[in-house]
Amino acid sequence: MSVGTHHTPARPPGTTDHQHPLFLDGTAASHAALCRAVDAVLDAITATDSRGPFPAESPEILHASIAATDWLPASGVPLEQVVGEVSRDVLARGARVGDPRCAAHLHPPTLLTASAAELAIATTNQSMDSFDQAPAATYAEDHLITRLAGLLGLPTDATGVLTSGGTASNLLGLLLARERAAAGPAGSALPATARRWRILASSAAHMSIRQAAAVLGLGRDAVVAVDTDHAGRMNPIALDRTIEKLHDDGAVPIAVVGTAGTTDTGAVDPLDALAERACRHRLWFHVDAAVGSALALSNRLRPMLDGLGRADSVTADLHKLWWQPIGASALLVRDAATLAGVREPADYLNRGEPDGALDLADRSLDTSRRFDALKILVSLRSTGREQLAAMVEHVVDLAGRAADSVRAHPGLELVAPPQTVTVLFRCRADGRTDDGLDQLNTAVQRHLLATGEAVIGRTRHRGRTALKLTLTNPMTGHDDVAALLDTIAAAGAGIATPTGGTTT
Ligand SMILES: Cc1ncc(COP(=O)(O)O)c(C=O)c1O
Known part of the structure; x- marks a missing residue:
């Protein structure tokens, strides 16, 4: 039985009206509409190109001008008008990452080839959780992951997944560390000893490490800060001392986090020395290379990452020094079997079909997930190493x-x-x-x-x-x-x- 009053419209509401197509449907009218929309957006972007690095208006004024527009009117407003409003009230009042005077944070100007590929990501809307939603895209992402892992020195059978950012990659990496420490039957609660588990990271490690420990039920204070040297790198001798003290106190170290490129001083921890300790004490070795992964592109700078290839998991952000639009990050793992920690059965995703197709949901904490690999592949290939x-x-x-x-x-x-x-x-x-x-x-x-x-x-x-x-x-x-x-x-x-x- 239908709900409320009903009548039969001349055509379904999403069907192309040749004057105002809403969706791409293969018709010339819908392609022309997309081109007009893209032109309008491009005009809005270029109109704001010559602005300074930051708007001089107060937060109150910015707030008031956004609130002055009805963003969900009963009837749609012509796109050109909307784009004009957005250009004036939002884009012109942005932080302009391409301006040399905009130099506070790590998110960079983006490669225009990657920005253009964003349109293909949005319009084709592949979702990376199952093969039947992203057939070729699944293999494109998998290939990108393998290539990145190889560049960073991980073994050829290393694997991983794209995430929305370094924070999400660190969470996934530390989830795998926790699962290895738990080593119980899948689905069981954390053992009582989990209250004594500790993660060692330098005092300059990113805040997302403590946040991940909290989300993972270990508590923020499960992250123990290890002293750094004069340059802000983790001091391996201090790491030895901290591990020893934790043992003396009855705590159980489960992981070491190295940072390759800290947020403030850009320090790269001595990864080889950390890997050696992690191996000796049987600790999970996670490297947060959100900032530093791109050093691997340069023959001159790559030696700074020596030891990275010994990690169990690596965070590599591509929306930092790889000049990708947000979000673009990877979590790479040395041993594919360790990803079992994120696997959750779902009948409707039809995983494990006889054709052997790959399903990336088995690697991710997300279900629906963007095909961000496309913009990365397009821009890396067209720019070149x-x-x-x-x-x-x-x-x-x-x-x-x-x-x-x-x-x-x-x-x-x-x-x-x-x-x-x-x-x-x-x-x-x-x-x-x-x-x-x-x-x-x-x-x-x-x-x-x-x-x-x-x-x-x-x-x-x-x-x-x-x-x-x-x-x-x-x-x-x-x-x-x-x-x-x-x-x-x-x-x-x-x-x-x-x-x-x-x-x-
Ligand atoms: C060292 C480090 N790790 C992780 C992150 C978090 O990355 P995201 O902002 O992509 O979540 C940052 C962000 O600046 C960072 O500097």
């Missing part, structure tokens, strides 16, 4: 030169030597206490953001406030960085000594 390597080397060199410029700048001081693509520094001001310098540098970062002049990072390093440049933009030159440093120093001088004022 040499060009990608040159871009990685360029941004690493840029960070090194930026540090030299900071050292030479009278208004700035270097806080930590750069290891990959980040530079930690701060504004100087004579006569200020450490607390006063913290306040000054906080004010500088906020001022540059509020005025829309620059988006720079602000973090804490060894208990003090530091400013940070994250140089992921391969179009940025050293002159751009020098100009940005001058802007920052000028802001610092202006705040420290307002015209006619005195230093505090």
